[in-house]
Structure formats: structure tokens, C-alpha cells
Amino acid sequence: MPLKRIDIHxxxxxxxxxxxxxxGFNIIVGCNGSGKSSLLEAVYALGSGKSFRVTQVKPLVQFTADRFLLYGEVQRKDGQHSLGLEKRLNGEGSVVIDGSRATTTSELALLLPIQHVGLDDFQLFEGGPRIRRRFIDWGVFHVEHGKNSALFRRFERAIKQRNSGLRSVKISGGERDAWDSEFLRCATSLDDARQAYLDRLMAAYRDLCARFGDVPYANQLMIHYSPGWDQKLTLKEALQRPGSMERERKTGITQAGPHRADLRMVIEGIPARDILSRGQMKVLGHLLKLAQIRVLANQHNDQLPVILLDDLVAELDERNVNKLLNTVREFSAQVFLTVLDTKQLPSQQHWLGEAEIKLFHVEQGQLTEQPFQE
Ligand SMILES: Nc1ncnc2c1ncn2[C@@H]1O[C@H](COP(=O)(O)OP(=O)(O)OP(=O)(O)O)[C@@H](O)[C@H]1O
Incomplete structure (x- = not known):
């Protein structure tokens, strides 16, 4: 489902x-600070409502403006759709899909799934559990989004209700039990969905590793899912432990559940971050992101994400760049790739095949299309 047009303001x-x-491949070329990553970031924001670099809106809005606006046209099997996103410095904003206001930004992700593969993929190993939850939930959301987007919404609502119940003195025992039951139901479904997804992800990852060949530690990497509570107990038992109940009373925050889940990345029984170099973490992080795309490609080709390859070409050796670009080409997805200079790309004959290609040059925030020449 490619983007056919995008307007950035x-x-x-x-x-x-x-x-x-x-x-096919959209190559974004330009010198440092010209606006290449900003362009990718704008595409990402149109498909998610968020940035892959910052959490706040302020750095994204041009210094002299009070809002940014993004508009895109997406071609899908069921026809063309228009997506609009506005975010203002004062915290207001809106999402408009096919001319109607949408209630959540996740509606953007349904129409324009995006996978960002970038230099910060090492954070899957070094970063906190939130990053790894976001990673696995991206897959769970897209692999069966009809069912799972509703599940994420229900889970969010259930945990909010449960937390506000913990803080309220007025709430009856019956109400509290009802919220607990809903929380447990959603938590169990989310836990099952994540575990099932992880199995599929690792199968796709192993396939990719075989293809990439001798990437250090790639085959030894194991990922174990920690659900967010002591695995010897059911979630209900974990929540009913005296220590947990006491902390919940004090903090008003649910102490166990999928919101505390993590992925333990392990090599030969040791945390992977204690073994891998930063560069090795990046490569394995890229492979895991590509494996997520492979899972979707195996399932339903019409749901393939737009792939953003941010600054990758400069950091990988030519053999790995070739493998990366060939792997991505075989997905037949739409790709946006940033590079300082097209000379950094390997010769087209090694990776482009029949895929379409366009070259865009960015200079001080201005974009011009140019003929692609090696
Ligand atoms: N809110 C903003 N308003 C205006 N300019 C900004 C804003 N935020 C960042 N910039 C500037 O936008 C420019 C583009 O940055 P960007 O990260 O997109 O560059 P890039 O082409 O990817 O560079 P590099 O090759 O160094 O990664 C930078 O000069 C940056 O300082």
C-alpha cells in the first residue's frame, strides 16, 4: 500500500x-543537515502520529510556525485514501482520514503501516523495556490488526479503569471486581498474542539469518518473552500477592501485567547487550526489524509497510548493503532510503532488479527530483 503523494508543511x-x-525505491540524497531524516520522519509521522526521534511536538514544528501539517494519498487494494495530520504547539491537533475526523492516530497506522530501520536499532538491546514492548506490539498490531487494534484499545481502557479504581475510595467491591476481570481478560489475550507473534517473528528471523550468512552472533540470539509478572504464578495470583496489593494501594498503579512485559535478548545464556558491540547490536536490530516485515509479507502481501531505511548505507559494508537492499526489494514494498551521496550505493545491477527508482535531492529543506544516474 504505497504512498502516492505527500505534502509536508x-x-x-x-x-x-x-x-x-x-x-519501489525512493532515494533521498543530500548533505548533512539538509533535511533527509526530517523527510523520513514526516512520512513516519503521517503513518503513526509520532516521530521516531522525539516524543514532543515542539521540535517537529518549524521554528517560525505554530503547527505542522502533513497530507498523504495512499493506494490500497480497496481504493485510494487520503490522510491528514495536524499538530500544534498548543497541544491541539487532528487526524483526518478520507475527509472525516478520526478519533485515534492508530487509524493512520491501519492505512499506512511504516517500518523504520535506522541507526538507533541498537536500542532494542540497550534501551529500556518500553522500546522492546513497542517493537513487539508493532508486530502484534499489524499482523492481525482487525482483531488486535481493538484488543490494544480495550487493554488501555481496562488498565486506566483499574488504576483509577485503585486510587478511588468511593468505588464498590463489585465494581472493582468487574474492572479486575476485564483487565485479566485483556491481559491474557494480549499476552497470548505477543507469545504467538514472537514464535512467528523468530522463525522469520532465522530465515533471514540463513540468508545473510555469517553475521556475528545472529544465529545464537535467543529472545525470551517475560510477560510482566512472575511466570510461576497466574496474573491473578501475582496481583493478589500481599506485597503487590500493598504497593498498589500506595501507588495507585497496577503492579503486574503486560504493561510491564519485556523481551530478554540472550546469547549463550548471557544478556546480549553484555556481549555485542554497538555495531553488532545495530545489525541484529536491523535484522529483527526486517524479520517483522517478513512476517507480514508471509501473511498478507497487501499489508506490507512502507520501509524507511535511515542512513544505513554508510554504516554497513558493501556485502551487507547488497543483502539488505536485495531483501527489501524482494518484499516489493515502497522504500524511502536516505544517503549522503548516491556513490555510497552499490551498483544497481546488484540489487535493483525490476524495481522502480526515483532520486530526490534535498538542500536546505527544498526537494527536487533528479534523474538517477550511477
Ligand atoms: N523545528 C525545526 N525548525 C527548523 N529547522 C529544524 C527544526 N528541527 C531541526 N531543524 C533543522 O533541520 C535540518 C535538517 O535536519 P535532518 O536531521 O533532517 O538532516 P539530515 O539531512 O538527515 O542530516 P544528516 O545527514 O546529518 O543526518 C537541520 O539543519 C536541523 O538543525
Missing amino acids: NFRNLTRVSFRPVH
Whole structure:
């Protein structure tokens, strides 16, 4: 489901940019600080409502403006859809899909799934559990989004209700039991969905490793799912432990459940972050992100994400760049790839095949399309 057109207004240094990408490879070239990553970030924001670099809106809005606006047209099997996102410095914002206001940004992700593969993928190993939960939940959401997008919403509501119940003195025992039951139901479903997804992810990851060949430690990497409570207990038992109940009374926060889950990345029984170099973490992180795309490609080709390859070419050796680009080409997805200079790309004959390609040059936030020449 490619993006056919995107308009960017007042997003970082991109004052007014409008372009029509191809379904294949869109190469974004430009010198440091020209606006390449900002362009990828704008595409990412249109498909998620968020940035992959910052959590706040302020750094995204052009210094002289009070809001940014993004507009895109997406081609899907069921026809063309328009997506609009506005975010203002004062905290207001809106999502508009096919001319109607949407209630959540997750509706953008249903129409425009995006996978960002970038230099910070080492954070899957070094970062906190939230990053790894976001990673696995991206897969759980997209692999069966009809069912699972509703499940995520229900879980969010259940935990909010349970937490406000913990803080309220007025609430009756019956009400508390009802919220507990709903929380346990959603938590169990989310836990099952994550475990099932992880099995599929690891199968796809092993396939990719075989293809990439001798990537250090790739085959030894094991990922274990920690559900967010002591695995010797059921979630209900974990919540009913005296220590846990006491902490819940004090903090008003649910002490166990999928919101505390993590992925333990292990090599030969040792935490992977204690063994891998930063560069090795990046490569394995990229492979895991590609494996997520492979899971979707195996399931339903019409749900393939747009793939953002941010600055990867400069950091990998030519053999790995070739493998990466060939793997990505075989997905037949739409790709946006940033590079300082096209000379950094390996010769087209090694990776492009029949895929379409367009070259965009960015200079001080201005975008121009140029003929692609090796
Ligand atoms: N809110 C903002 N308003 C205006 N300009 C901004 C804003 N935020 C960042 N910038 C500037 O936008 C420019 C583009 O940054 P970007 O990260 O997109 O560059 P890049 O082309 O990816 O560079 P590099 O190759 O160094 O990664 C930078 O000069 C940055 O300082």
C-alpha cells in the first residue's frame, strides 16, 4: 500500500514540500543537515502520529510556525485514501482520514503501516523495556490488526479503569471486581498474542539469518518473552500477592501485567547487550526489524509497510548493503532510503532488479527530483 503523494508543511526545516514517490525505491540524497531524516520522519509521522526521534511536538514544528501539517494519498487494494495530520504547539491537533475526523492516530497506522530501520536499532538491546514492548506490539498490531487494534484499545481502557479504581475510595467491591476481570481478560489475550507473534517473528528471523550468512552472533540470539509478572504464578495470583496489593494501594498503579512485559535478548545464556558491540547490536536490530516485515509479507502481501531505511548505507559494508537492499526489494514494498551521496550505493545491477527508482535531492529543506544516474 504505497504512498502516492505527500505534502509536508512546516515540519522541521521542510517549509513546503510536495512530492510523488514511486512504489519501489525512493532515494533521498543530500548533505548533512539538509533535511533527509526530517523527510523520513514526516512520512513516519503521517503513518503513526509520532516521530521516531522525539516524543514532543515542539521540535517537529518549524521554528517560525505554530503547527505542522502533513497530507498523504495512499493506494490500497480497496481504493485510494487520503490522510491528514495536524499538530500544534498548543497541544491541539487532528487526524483526518478520507475527509472525516478520526478519533485515534492508530487509524493512520491501519492505512499506512511504516517500518523504520535506522541507526538507533541498537536500542532494542540497550534501551529500556518500553522500546522492546513497542517493537513487539508493532508486530502484534499489524499482523492481525482487525482483531488486535481493538484488543490494544480495550487493554488501555481496562488498565486506566483499574488504576483509577485503585486510587478511588468511593468505588464498590463489585465494581472493582468487574474492572479486575476485564483487565485479566485483556491481559491474557494480549499476552497470548505477543507469545504467538514472537514464535512467528523468530522463525522469520532465522530465515533471514540463513540468508545473510555469517553475521556475528545472529544465529545464537535467543529472545525470551517475560510477560510482566512472575511466570510461576497466574496474573491473578501475582496481583493478589500481599506485597503487590500493598504497593498498589500506595501507588495507585497496577503492579503486574503486560504493561510491564519485556523481551530478554540472550546469547549463550548471557544478556546480549553484555556481549555485542554497538555495531553488532545495530545489525541484529536491523535484522529483527526486517524479520517483522517478513512476517507480514508471509501473511498478507497487501499489508506490507512502507520501509524507511535511515542512513544505513554508510554504516554497513558493501556485502551487507547488497543483502539488505536485495531483501527489501524482494518484499516489493515502497522504500524511502536516505544517503549522503548516491556513490555510497552499490551498483544497481546488484540489487535493483525490476524495481522502480526515483532520486530526490534535498538542500536546505527544498526537494527536487533528479534523474538517477550511477
Ligand atoms: N523545528 C525545526 N525548525 C527548523 N529547522 C529544524 C527544526 N528541527 C531541526 N531543524 C533543522 O533541520 C535540518 C535538517 O535536519 P535532518 O536531521 O533532517 O538532516 P539530515 O539531512 O538527515 O542530516 P544528516 O545527514 O546529518 O543526518 C537541520 O539543519 C536541523 O538543525
